[in-house]
Amino acid sequence: MIHFFHQLASPKHFYRISGKWIPWLGLACLGFMLAGLYEGLLVAPTDYQQGDSYRIMFIHVPAAWMSLFIYVVMAGAGVIGLVWRIKLAEVMAISSAHIGASFTFLALITGSIWGKPMWGAWWVWDARLTSELILLFLYLGVIALYNAVEDRRTAARATSILALVGVVNIPIIHYSVEWWNTLHQGPTVTKFDAPSIDMRMLIPLLLMAVAFKLFYATVVLMRARVEVLQRERNTGWVHELVSKYE
Amino acid sequence: MKPATLPQAFAILLRRDLTLAYRRRSEMINPLLFFVLVTAMFPLGIGADPALLRDIGPGIIWVAALLASLLSLETVFRSDFDDGSLEQLLLSPHPLSILMIAKVLAHWLVTGLPLLIVAPLLSVLLNLSHEAMRTLLITLALGTPVLSLIGAIGVALTVGLRKGGTILSLLVLPLYVPVLIFAASAVANSDAGLPVSAHLSLLAALLVLATSLSPAATAASLRISMS
């Protein structure tokens, strides 16, 4: 088992092993997504309060969960890369950043779409949306810092610290925004929470959550492989790989 | 002979930075002027209705304080980086995180403390009540050190970068949000005669947290940037 992980940490073996996993992960993701969308769009009942427009939550809520989950994974991978100097951990961290930012953006867009029929406005400063917005900036900061540093290794280490600082701050920011939101209550009470949870609504939610996780796993491995190829472009095994295509 | 003790080195570094700031005082005054100017822009932009100004005054002053703090952050490590003094700090026999406290303290004395001194003037410009002004000063006293401490981490991460200044705001402003929220709402509450002890306690808690975690994070960030 240890040998397996040790092998996995080597870029060359990671490249080979991940190549085998990706199709299966992708397939599983597709499966769960179809099941989740079927359950969510067709099987789950119409909400008596919000009608059918609430169904966007089956994308919004899992996307928001992912945006937070990926940030934590990114920070964790960053710490592992920093403390144990494992190159693969650095690669996973930066590969996750763009995906996490995309999920955050997706959560914001779907949140906005969900809100429009309810309040007639494309944006409200709801506590959760505002927290997501700040989270998006935190992601953009990590990406910007990584791109600004010339040496790849230094870039990875710097963004690991930044991600760590971000992870410590996220609960604080979240709490402060919650508080801020209760202080400045708009004229209409914002009811962004899902309608009273019916079992038939919980299932698609969980299915989509799993689907998104599998999506993340698939795409992060794809990105990581590209990053690994770039970092290792001067090594023998990459040259061999490229020569096979010539 | 024994090496200089840590308190001695701390004091010498602090005094050095204050001396340098004094000799560059014409530069140092810019963020302060910025603070006043930005605050003064708002009535010009949104109208001078006293009730309106009083309402949003706390938020305006605090946003201006955030921006002024950002503006002044560059100076924490820039000069030391450019002339090679930063390397010497990294290679000293003293714990870098303690030296960071000295640098951030000097920075706050030069850039944060003046904001407190000027704040009463701005309260008058924006028609804040006496209560609100008093709370404003307390929030600035608690909050501006937090801004310096958090900002130092951002500067440490970007000090070696060519375009470091441009992404500094992106890195640091999201982290400033809690300070802004607690401080501005404290002042607004105070104006309305509501209790503010919770807000101030939270600000104090942020200050304690920042003081204990930021120096180590800043030191680690510097080592990474300088490697």
Added chain:
Amino acid sequence: MTHTYPAATLEARDLACIRDDRTLFDTLSFTLEAGQALLVEGRNGSGKTSLLRILCGIRQPDEGHIHWNGGDIYRLATGYNAATAWVGHKDGIKLELSAEENLVFARSLGTPSGLDIAEALDAMELGGFDDVIAINLSAGQKRRLALARLLVTRSPLWILDEPFTSLDTHGISLIETMINKHLSDGGMLAVTSHHPVALDSTDITHINLSD
């Protein structure tokens, strides 16, 4: 003022340095004992400065270890810092401070050697410049001020990156004298220089990174 440094060993094993995905050097090893000097040569960009920065601990090697008296320098941390003095490309002096103020600060960052600031300035032929603000010094004078930190602090291992930059022939021989005295006192030196360095000692390890 004679100090004899206690016996010490600097051991580098299998050092590797990668920059921009390019390997600058690999499996680099050497040992330095008291009184010995390491001379690093090579073309521009070959990694001389990187090697010195790895030796002083600012930069982590991509592979390999460095041991000071048997202990890993990263574990020794500030203990290793206390034993080393670094003068890099940049002078490390504040232009708004006087020569004296600069040396007072430099001294606080190391173990004081017992030498007066005034005596150190004299030795660097900057006598009488105590109160001169550094911005008013010439490039050569600034460099000598930068190197003066080696006199006000006492460190067995000197790591110098192009110390002779901006110095005239007289300045160069001044520093060479200083270095030779340090070595004969039992100190150690790691240096890069475009200039040939006239070292008395024959105990010199040469490393050429252009190979």
